[in-house]
Structure formats: C-alpha cells, structure tokens
Amino acid sequence: MQVPLLDLRPQYAALKEEILAEIASICDSQRFILGPKVEEFEAALAAYCRSGAAVGVTSGSDALIIALMAEGIGAGDEVITSTFTFFATAGAIARVGAKPVFADIDPATFNIDVADAERKITARTKAIIPVHLFGQCADMDPILELARSRKLIVIEDACQAIGAEYRGKRAGSMGDYGAFSFFPSKNLGCFGDGGAVSCRSEETAKKLKIFRNHGQSDTYFHRFIGGNFRLDALQAAILTIKLRHLDDWSEARRRNAKHYNELFAAAGLEGKIGTPAEASYPVRHIYNQYCIKVAGGKRDALKQFLADRGVGCAVYYPLPLHLQPCFAELGGKAGDMPVAEKVAGEILALPIYGETAPEQRAFVVDSIAEFLK
Ligand SMILES: *Cc1c(COP(=O)(O)O)cnc(C)c1O
Numbered sequence: 001m002q003v004p005l006l007d008l009r010p011q012y013a014a015l016k017e018e019i020l021a022e023i024a025s026i027c028d029s030q031r032f033i034l035g036p037k038v039e040e041f042e043a044a045l046a047a048y049c050r051s052g053a054a055v056g057v058t059s060g061s062d063a064l065i066i067a068l069m070a071e072g073i074g075a076g077d078e079v080i081t082s083t084f085t086f087f088a089t090a091g092a093i094a095r096v097g098a099k100p101v102f103a104d105i106d107p108a109t110f111n112i113d114v115a116d117a118e119r120k121i122t123a124r125t126k127a128i129i130p131v132h133l134f135g136q137c138a139d140m141d142p143i144l145e146l147a148r149s150r151k152l153i154v155i156e157d158a159c160q161a162i163g164a165e166y167r168g169k170r171a172g173s174m175g176d177y178g179a180f181s182f183f184p185s186k187n188l189g190c191f192g193d194g195g196a197v198s199c200r201s202e203e204t205a206k207k208l209k210i211f212r213n214h215g216q217s218d219t220y221f222h223r224f225i226g227g228n229f230r231l232d233a234l235q236a237a238i239l240t241i242k243l244r245h246l247d248d249w250s251e252a253r254r255r256n257a258k259h260y261n262e263l264f265a266a267a268g269l270e271g272k273i274g275t276p277a278e279a280s281y282p283v284r285h286i287y288n289q290y291c292i293k294v295a296g297g298k299r300d301a302l303k304q305f306l307a308d309r310g311v312g313c314a315v316y317y318p319l320p321l322h323l324q325p326c327f328a329e330l331g332g333k334a335g336d337m338p339v340a341e342k343v344a345g346e347i348l349a350l351p352i353y354g355e356t357a358p359e360q361r362a363f364v365v366d367s368i369a370e371f372l373k
Contacts, residue, residue: 003351003360005312006185010355011249015241022237032233034213041236042196042205044243045180048163051173051198053205056231057212060159060181063195064092064129066211066229067155067177070204073098073126080120081129081157082112083320083332084340089131089157090321100330101125102322104337108277110291110347111138113339118146127153132161132171134316134349135187135253135288139281140166140174147175155179159195162188163250165284172198182239187253187288188246190235252354253287259358260290260350263365272372274346289316290352298372299346305371311364314349 012019026037038056046054057063073079075097081089083102090100103117110133117128128147130138140156147154154175158164161171162180172178180186182194197208210217215224261275274293278285294302299315306313320340322332334341350364 001360001363002310003312003356003364005314005349005351006353007355008184008189008353015245018241019238022241023234026233026237034230035233037233037240038231038236041231041240041243044240045196046198048170048243048246049172049178049198050170051178052200053202054196054198055205055208055212056236057195057197057229058231059193060157060179060183060186060195061088061092062227062229063159063179063181063197064089064155064157065095066208066226067179067197067199068092068096068098068127069211069224069226070177070207071127071153073153076124077126078122078124079127079129080117080125082131082133082340083322083337084110084317084343085131085133085157085321086159086317087321087324088159089129090327093129094327098126099124100321100327102320102330102332102337105340105343106139107339107343109136109138109279110134110343111136111279112143114139114142114146117143121146121150121152125150125152127155129155129157130175131157131159132164134276134291135161135164135286136276136279137161137164137166137171137283139279140169141281144174153177158198159183160186160288161286162186163246163284164286165282167282176200176204182235187250187286188239188242190238190242192232192235194231194235194239196231249354250286253290253352254285256352256354256356256361257285257287257290259361260352260365263361264292267365267369269365269369269372273368287352289349291316291347291349292368293343293346294348295346297345299348302368302371303348306364306367309367311367312351315347316349317347318344320344
C-alpha cells in the first residue's frame, strides 16, 4: 500500500471541468493582471475570514512583507516571532531590514510562548507575528492584550491556518493583518504561487494595494517604494472556485485527525508517541499538518521505516530559526529555546489530506506500532 504525504490529484479531478472552463475564459479575455477576477476573490476571502478586507498578493511570504512595509517597519526595528515556523516568517522581517527576535514555543500547540515573547520586547519592538502553526491558532487573547499595552502591530501568520478558529474568531481576523499562502500544499492552494493579506478596513486595503503595485498611487506617480506583489487573475479565479469547497476539505482533515487519534489509542501507542494536542482554549484546528512526536531519538529511524513501506512523512521543522546559519549574527545558540529545540528533534508529519482512506491511516498506525514494538 502507498500512502503519499499529499496527493492533490483527486481534489483536482473533482473540479477539473469547472476550473478548465474558467481558465479558458480568462485566456480568451487575455486579461491576466488584477481586474474583476482578483476583486471577486478578495471579496470572497474577506467574507470567509470574517475580516474587514483582503488583498491578493504573489505569495504568503510577500503577504508578510507587504504588511510590514505598510506599517513602515524597517531598519532599526525589531519584530518578535516564533523560532519554530517556516523560514518565510522570519525571512520577511529580515527582508524589510528589521531584526527578527525569536521566542520559544508552547510544547502542546507548538505556537509562540506568549510569556517568552513578552520578555523579548524592547524599546525597538514594533510588531509581533504569531504563527498559527499546522492549522491551530496561537493563543491570541494574551497576544492582543500584550500588543495593546505595548503598542505593537499584530500580523497573524495564517499561511497554514485559513479557516482555523480561535474562540469562534477566524484566523487572520484578529490582528491588524493576516497573511495567507495559497502554495499548492496549503489547505487552499492555487496552481502555482499566490497569497493574500487580510486587514480590518477598506482604507488599509487601499494602502496595501498601493504597495502591491510599486507604491503607485496614480499611474506612474509613486508615493512609496512598493514592489510587484500582484496576484494573477488565473490564480484568483481558481481560488474562488476552490474556496467554496474549503470547509468540506478542512472537515475531512479534522475527521482524519480524530481517526488517527482513535487508532493510536486503540493500538496502545498514546504513551509512546505524542499525538497532536488540541489547545486548552477553544479552537477549530484545520490540520494543515497532523504531527506526532517521537521521543528517544527514534524519529529519523521511524521516518525511514515509514518511507521504506511507502508512507510519506516529513519533518516540519528540523532546525529552529534561531539556530539557522543565515541568522548566526543575531547570536542565537543551542539551549536558548529548549522547547523548540526538543520538538524539532521529535516531530513528524503524517498523511492527513482529505482523500486518504481509513485503511491507509490504519496502515500508517500499524506500521508505527510495528516499528516501536
Ligand atoms: C507557507 C508558509 C509561508 C510562506 O508562504 P509562501 O506562499 O510559500 O510564500 C509563510 N509562513 C508559514 C507559516 C507558511 O507555512
């Protein structure tokens, strides 16, 4: 039996005719840059995320960059984020010339440890970027309270968390900005790279749109130095079609996660591996990844064992950001972030996408049981 980590072909097969017709009609129009298809998607996304507005951009990485640019964050500023996230979160901070300042994580949710973030605040701190890792929201109330009291901008990195909820609120609707990625492996993926920024008001969206188009306020008059961060009409049209199915796909992932939890419990493995913990606060976890923890230095051997049996799995992320060579000059050293460093050595993502069959999950759990016996 083969169990790939992700196979997007069945999802595409179900929507193929509708998507190809839409692509053909855009090709006939030869209108590829921004325009009504992008605006239609932005409106649908803002409604889905229950945010004031949304602006389509080139990628999740650029969504973070453009939010930082719109706030004028740059050289001399510090931005606090989690050390345990995809590189782009910190890369965006460095790309605008600011200094990424890392905080450790909560061992249960893998999201930013708010007390540690608070300890990292200095007079130069301008913003905090909580990451809703693997599809589960960070503990936003204390983060928003901290931001309010210390006058910090909050940019939610919701790239893995579209449709995730925290106390009934949607990811990307709680902070000043939310960054979304439509990289194909995210819960809502396009046919290439794409992203979006959510924000509270149309007025802020207008500013983001200026930055998205080289800081141009009127044709060939530039108020700011922006960039080319425009979402394509083709990607926007594909996303509008797929967005209608997102809740079904995320519900399927949630069901699959529950099934895994039951299988691990039935196999008596709950004490031997760590299954993903739901947060102590009310959340809707959308399981962009289902990550287990394997202690005792056995993770890499298990990964190889599963790969040999045709089970796709992956390590997100093997090295926390404070230890990455490119950030060496920030002075991070081993031992600085003990929780993230431990988790990085134990974590393993298993196949969770909606179209996996129950027998495939049983095979994954049986294989792990065999390895551990
Ligand atoms: C995917 C991702 C990004 C970057 O998105 P791209 O569209 O690949 O640029 C940023 N942050 C997190 C947490 C991500 O998972």
